[in-house]
Amino acid sequence: MISHPEIDEIIFLSSIDSTNLEVQRRRIEFAKRNILLLSDEQTAGKGQHGRSWDSGVGLGLWMSLFLGKPAYLTNNLQLLSLYTGLVIHNTISNFISADVKVKWPNDIMIADRKCGGILTEIQWLGESASSATIGIGINLNHILTDFPASIRNLATSLLLAGWPKPDRDQLLDHLLQEFFGNIRLLSQPENLVETWNSSAYKLNEIIQWQNSDQQFEGRFLGVNPEGEAQILIGNTIRCFQSGEIRFGRLS
Numbered sequence: 001m002i003s004h005p006e007i008d009e010i011i012f013l014s015s016i017d018s019t020n021l022e023v024q025r026r027r028i029e030f031a032k033r034n035i036l037l038l039s040d041e042q043t044a045g046k047g048q049h050g051r052s053w054d055s056g057v058g059l060g061l062w063m064s065l066f067l068g069k070p071a072y073l074t075n076n077l078q079l080l081s082l083y084t085g086l087v088i089h090n091t092i093s094n095f096i097s098a099d100v101k102v103k104w105p106n107d108i109m110i111a112d113r114k115c116g117g118i119l120t121e122i123q124w125l126g127e128s129a130s131s132a133t134i135g136i137g138i139n140l141n142h143i144l145t146d147f148p149a150s151i152r153n154l155a156t157s158l159l160l161a162g163w164p165k166p167d168r169d170q171l172l173d174h175l176l177q178e179f180f181g182n183i184r185l186l187s188q189p190e191n192l193v194e195t196w197n198s199s200a201y202k203l204n205e206i207i208q209w210q211n212s213d214q215q216f217e218g219r220f221l222g223v224n225p226e227g228e229a230q231i232l233i234g235n236t237i238r239c240f241q242s243g244e245i246r247f248g249r250l251s
C-alpha cells in the first residue's frame with residue numbers, strides 16, 4: 001500500500017479524462033492539503049503546448065500531485081518542473097541501466113526517445129500560489145505498437161528500456177521518497193541546476209530551438225538558477241523562459 005507522511009490522501013481512479021483536470025475540479029476540496037491522484041487510464045490526457053498525452057489503460061504512471069500545504073508553496077516554484085524532472089530521472093535510473101536524461105524544460109529521455117513528461121500548473125491568488133499541480137506521465141508497459149504512429153519513433157517506455165516487468169506502485173513509492181526526501185534542493189537553485197545540468201539532454205551540443213515566434217540553431221549550455229535555458233547563438237548567450245528543443249533539423 002503506497003503512502004507517504006507528506007501526503008494527506010491518495011486517490012486511485014480506473015479512468016478519468018485527465019488527472020490534472022480532475023485535481024483542478026476538486027481543488028476547493030483539496031485546499032491546504034497534499035493530495036496524490038492517479039488513474040489507470042486518461043481519456044483526454046494533457047501534454048505541454050496544448051498537445052494531448054496518450055495514456056492507455058495500464059500502460060503507464062498517470063498522476064497528479066496536488067501541493068496545497070503552504071510550506072510547499074513558498075519558494076522557487078518556477079523551478080518545480082525542473083526539480084520534478086530530476087526526481088523522475090533519479091527514480092527511473094534506479095530501475096534501468098540505460099542512460100536517462102532530462103530535456104529542457106519538462107521531458108525525460110532515454111536514448112533520444114521520450115519516456116515521460118511533466119505538466120505543472122500553478123494556481124495563483126494574487127502574488128502568491130494557493131496550490132501547485134504537478135502532472136506526471138511515465139510510459140511503463142508500452143511496446144512500440146502501443147504508441148500512436150505519429151510518435152512511434154520518438155517515444156519509449158521503461159519496458160522497452162530494459163525493465164522486464166515495470167511495477168507502477170514500486171516506481172511511485174520510489175518517486176515519492178525521492179520527491180519529498182530531496183525537496184530542500186528547491187531552495188538551493190545553484191545546486192539544483194548544477195545537478196540538473198549534469199544529466200541534461202544535449203548539453204553543450206548544437207540543438208534546434210523553437211519558441212512561439214522563432215526557430216534557430218545554437219549550442220545548449222544548460223539552465224541557469226532561474227530555470228531558463230541558456231543557448232549560445234553566434235557569440236551571444238541568450239536565456240529563454242519558454243520554447244523547446246526540437247527533434248530533427250529545422251525545416
Ligand code: BTN
Nearest residue numbers: 018045046047048063117135137
Ligand atoms: C508533456 O507534454 O510532456 C507533458 C505530459 C504530462 C502528462 C501527464 S499524465 C498525468 C497528468 N495529467 C494530464 O492530463 N497530463 C499529465
